[in-house]
Amino acid sequence: MPLLDIENLTVSFPQHEGVVQAVRGVSLSVAAGESVGIVGESGSGKSVTCMAVLRLLREPPARIAADKMELAGVNMLTASRAQLSASRGRVAAMVFQDPMTAFDPVFTIGHQIVETIRAHRKVSKSEARGEAANLLARVEIKTPEAILNSYPHQLSGGMLQRAMIAMALSCRPQILFADEPTTALDVTIQAQILQLIKDLQAEFGMGLIMVTHDLGVVAETVDRVVVMYGGRVMETAPVQDIFDAPAHPYTQALMASMPGRSAGKQRLVEIPGASPNPSNPPSGCPFHPRCAVAEARCAAQVPAFKSQSATRAAACWRLP
Numbered sequence: 654m655p656l657l658d659i660e661n662l663t664v665s666f667p668q669h670e671g672v673v674q675a676v677r678g679v680s681l682s683v684a685a686g687e688s689v690g691i692v693g694e695s696g697s698g699k700s701v702t703c704m705a706v707l708r709l710l711r712e713p714p715a716r717i718a719a720d721k722m723e724l725a726g727v728n729m730l731t732a733s734r735a736q737l738s739a740s741r742g743r744v745a746a747m748v749f750q751d752p753m754t755a756f757d758p759v760f761t762i763g764h765q766i767v768e769t770i771r772a773h774r775k776v777s778k779s780e781a782r783g784e785a786a787n788l789l790a791r792v793e794i795k796t797p798e799a800i801l802n803s804y805p806h807q808l809s810g811g812m813l814q815r816a817m818i819a820m821a822l823s824c825r826p827q828i829l830f831a832d833e834p835t836t837a838l839d840v841t842i843q844a845q846i847l848q849l850i851k852d853l854q855a856e857f858g859m860g861l862i863m864v865t866h867d868l869g870v871v872a873e874t875v876d877r878v879v880v881m882y883g884g885r886v887m888e889t890a891p892v893q894d895i896f897d898a899p900a901h902p903y904t905q906a907l908m909a910s911m912p913g914r915s916a917g918k919q920r921l922v923e924i925p926g927a928s929p930n931p932s933n934p935p936s937g938c939p940f941h942p943r944c945a946v947a948e949a950r951c952a953a954q955v956p957a958f959k960s961q962s963a964t965r966a967a968a969c970w971r972l973p
Contacts, residue, residue: 656687662678667713679885688877692878706722709741748831753805763801767782786801811846868911889966889967894964
């Protein structure tokens with residue numbers, strides 16, 4: 654049984670000018686120990702999908718619907734408040750994009766990690782603090798006691814990100830959601846954080862969902878890739894297949910725009926046009942206004958998500 658199993662997930666936000674359709678019919682499964690990367694442009698629905706699964710979106714205004722949304726066998730659509738609290742921490746944890754806003758600025762790092770541990774495990778405050786220090790050491794913080802007594806504003810971005818990973822791991826989750834975990838960090842720290850996440854995933858046997866717009870990140874950290882655009886899944890395949898032989902025109906365009914893929918050319922290949930407006934998405938395939946090989950039926954009807962093999966599938970009318 655998959656650790657995470659989503660079928661036909663939709664997330665919308667009603668507004669005065671119309672309904673923002675952030676996620677439209679996403680299906681996704683993740684097995685225990687598997688690492689999956691969700692890639693796409695800003696506004697493609699990557700982060701909203703993860704927030705919806707963990708029920709971290711405020712409802713209303715968010716409206717979440719799905720044929721199935723199960724996390725470790727728990728129906729997250731009908732789960733009680735107590736079940737949701739138990740699932741967040743013991744079953745799933747999330748590393749957020751901006752660690753500075755994810756921590757409460759008025760409490761020390763130690764207070765927040767200890768509080769997280771004691772909310773999910775029956776341990777004393779001193780035991781939880783010892784566990785917090787051990788976790789900080791595990792994420793390669795050399796002075797864990799000093800960090801425990803520090804406030805978020807006293808730490809660098811890289812240290813805060815490590816502290817957030819430690820807090821996410823404090824309840825030994827079965828699956829870790831990492832939402833753009835290296836966006837605000839310099840290149841050297843990015844590589845260290847990605848390697849740390851990889852090592853900890855292997856050590857703890859966790860499932861991993863890595864949300865990013867950086868194809869270089871997924872190349873180094875995940876087994877399988879889910880490509881999203883305009884709130885829909887365009888393609889899913891093993892990471893090597895995505896880089897060697899992308900099937901969907903959007904995935905092909907992403908690959909062509911990567912540095913190193915345009916050898917001998919003066920400038921990178923760009924995707925013409927702009928991302929779709931989620932409050933007024935195009936009909937049919939969301940990529941058709943920017944697609945170089947679009948046909949009339951691409952604008953008329955959403956293409957079915959068809960399997961290309963046992964391990965890959967894509968949604969495009971031109972595919973067999």
